[in-house]
Amino acid sequence: MEWQALIQAQPALAHVPSGLQAVAKRRKTQAGEPLFRQGERPRRVFFVCADEVRLLRRARNGAEIILQRSRGGYLAEASLGAKSYHCDAVTTETAVVLCFPIRVFLEALHEDSTFQQVWATHLAHEVRRLRAQCERLNLKGASDRIIHYVEAEGVDGSVTLHRSRKAWARELGLTHEALYRTLRRMKAEGTLHVGMDRISIARK
Amino acid sequence: MEWQALIQAQPALAHVPSGLQAVAKRRKTQAGEPLFRQGERPRRVFFVCADEVRLLRRARNGAEIILQRSRGGYLAEASLGAKSYHCDAVTTETAVVLCFPIRVFLEALHEDSTFQQVWATHLAHEVRRLRAQCERLNLKGASDRIIHYVEAEGVDGSVTLHRSRKAWARELGLTHEALYRTLRRMKAEGTLHVGMDRISIARK
DNA sequence: CGTACTTTTGAATCGCATCAAATCTGGTGG
DNA sequence: CCACCAGATTTGATGCGATTCAAAAGTACG
Numbered sequence: 488m489e490w491q492a493l494i495q496a497q498p499a500l501a502h503v504p505s506g507l508q509a510v511a512k513r514r515k516t517q518a519g520e521p522l523f524r525q526g527e528r529p530r531r532v533f534f535v536c537a538d539e540v541r542l543l544r545r546a547r548n549g550a551e552i553i554l555q556r557s558r559g560g561y562l563a564e565a566s567l568g569a570k571s572y573h574c575d576a577v578t579t580e581t582a583v584v585l586c587f588p589i590r591v592f593l594e595a596l597h598e599d600s601t602f603q604q605v606w607a608t609h610l611a612h613e614v615r616r617l618r619a620q621c622e623r624l625n626l627k628g629a630s631d632r633i634i635h636y637v638e639a640e641g642v643d644g645s646v647t648l649h650r651s652r653k654a655w656a657r658e659l660g661l662t663h664e665a666l667y668r669t670l671r672r673m674k675a676e677g678t679l680h681v682g683m684d685r686i687s688i689a690r691k
Numbered sequence: 692m693e694w695q696a697l698i699q700a701q702p703a704l705a706h707v708p709s710g711l712q713a714v715a716k717r718r719k720t721q722a723g724e725p726l727f728r729q730g731e732r733p734r735r736v737f738f739v740c741a742d743e744v745r746l747l748r749r750a751r752n753g754a755e756i757i758l759q760r761s762r763g764g765y766l767a768e769a770s771l772g773a774k775s776y777h778c779d780a781v782t783t784e785t786a787v788v789l790c791f792p793i794r795v796f797l798e799a800l801h802e803d804s805t806f807q808q809v810w811a812t813h814l815a816h817e818v819r820r821l822r823a824q825c826e827r828l829n830l831k832g833a834s835d836r837i838i839h840y841v842e843a844e845g846v847d848g849s850v851t852l853h854r855s856r857k858a859w860a861r862e863l864g865l866t867h868e869a870l871y872r873t874l875r876r877m878k879a880e881g882t883l884h885v886g887m888d889r890i891s892i893a894r895k
Numbered sequence: 896c897g898t899a900c901t902t903t904t905g906a907a908t909c910g911c912a913t914c915a916a917a918t919c920t921g922g923t924g925g
Numbered sequence: 926c927c928a929c930c931a932g933a934t935t936t937g938a939t940g941c942g943a944t945t946c947a948a949a950a951g952t953a954c955g
Contacts, residue, residue, distance in 0.1 A: 542822075544842055547894040548882070552842040555822040565815040568808070596811070603807060604772070607800070610814035611769040617821035618759040624828035625864045627944075629911075638748055638756040653933060660829045665911055667935060678752070690751040831912070833943075857901060869943055871903060 502605040507595045512586045522576040529566040531586045535559055538582035542574045624660045629669040632659045637688055645687040706809040711799045716790045726780040733770040735790045739763055742786035746778045828864045833873040836863045841892055849891040
């Protein structure tokens with residue numbers, strides 16, 4: 488497995504100890520293939536490299552309750568101390584994931600204090616990011632969410648978008664139509680500077 | 692400081708090593724008092740015991756960007772590895788917080804492997820909870836959010852609410868009016884069983 | 896008993912989702 | 926090179942549902 492390229496594409500994989508790298512396995516899944524099921528004893532930790540994996544529960548009324556949609560990053564971090572998975576993990580498309588045996592992962596955390604610290608830092612950053620996103624999603628107006636995103640995720644009132652606007656819209660909890668329209672309006676109002684992939688808030 | 696009572700009220704404070712307990716200080720703040728400011732070097736980690744503390748940034752256009760509203764729990768976990776705070780922390784009312792010196796906190800994490808593990812587990816659970824909440828807030832309908840909440844936060848299609856419905860509405864990203872109305876409608880439809888503080892989803 | 900807050904219901908408004916469709920883009924293969 | 930296709934981008938018209946404003950009744954607490 489070519490870890491150089493992996494880390495290049497996924498910075499969150501940096502600092503994974505070599506012993507853990509050695510036992511990690513890449514896996515390409517079929518669409519709808521389950522990675523694990525609710526109630527099973529956790530045996531692996533996953534990292535989503537491409538496409539999408541969903542954590543979900545089946546509600547009593549038949550509905551699918553999506554707990555998380557992951558398109559990159561660690562999956563089910565909480566399964567590291569848990570006795571059993573508390574939800575299902577299924578791929579919506581052909582997904583590419585890394586599989587780490589939980590036992591080795593825990594050993595690595597326990598023995599490698601650097602990795603331990605990197606892991607805690609990773610989790611803390613994730614917590615911060617998610618809390619900001621929750622606050623953002625609590626805003627009702629589309630323009631409020633856009634401004635919040637730029638101020639919270641960007642630097643000095645300016646962000647670079649690395650993905651399509653459609654994907655951005657989904658992260659903002661808006662339809663792409665609403666995002667396009669609001670961007671146009673804010674640009675016209677002079678509230679926002681909109682470049683190809685650079686969005687800035689007009690100062691005052 | 693009576694830690695027994697504290698842990699009783701705030702389970703997240705369990706497993707804090709005695710050495711760290713010893714140097715923690717309780718602090719009652721005035722309304723609007725800043726705990727720290729953006730750019731400062733982190734010196735303390737905080738735990739909100741009562742009332743509310745907000746993390747925010749000042750946007751260039753003058754708006755206050757709320758990154759997090761905390762009404763209980765650790766605050767600014769990410770400041771543990773950071774060179775500087777990346778936002779302001781201000782109290783909206785008279786708040787009660789615990790202050791831990793960061794240096795001692797880091798030492799405790801480094802030397803006490805149990806605490807280290809408890810901390811990582813705490814962060815992982817927080818990540819899981821927050822991801823579920825983000826998915827929930829992406830749902831457009833009020834009833835969808837209610838069902839999602841019950842299935843994700845409850846057990847076997849049933850939750851016990853420990854706070855007022857008004858507070859619940861805010862967590863769901865709804866006005867309290869919308870929540871009351873939707874609960875009434877779902878109860879009438881037979882979708883939901885609504886008790887005093889117990890909400891259950893009708894099975895099929 | 897009065898005050899502050901939650902709970903509950905009503906009516907009107909507004910903004911986003913939805914449906915629809917045209918244009919533009921990058922990539923694939925003939 | 927051009928034809929073609931899938932996906933992103935952009936704009937329009939419509940409807941629904943949550944917000945907003947308003948107000949009344951219930952509840953906890955000193």
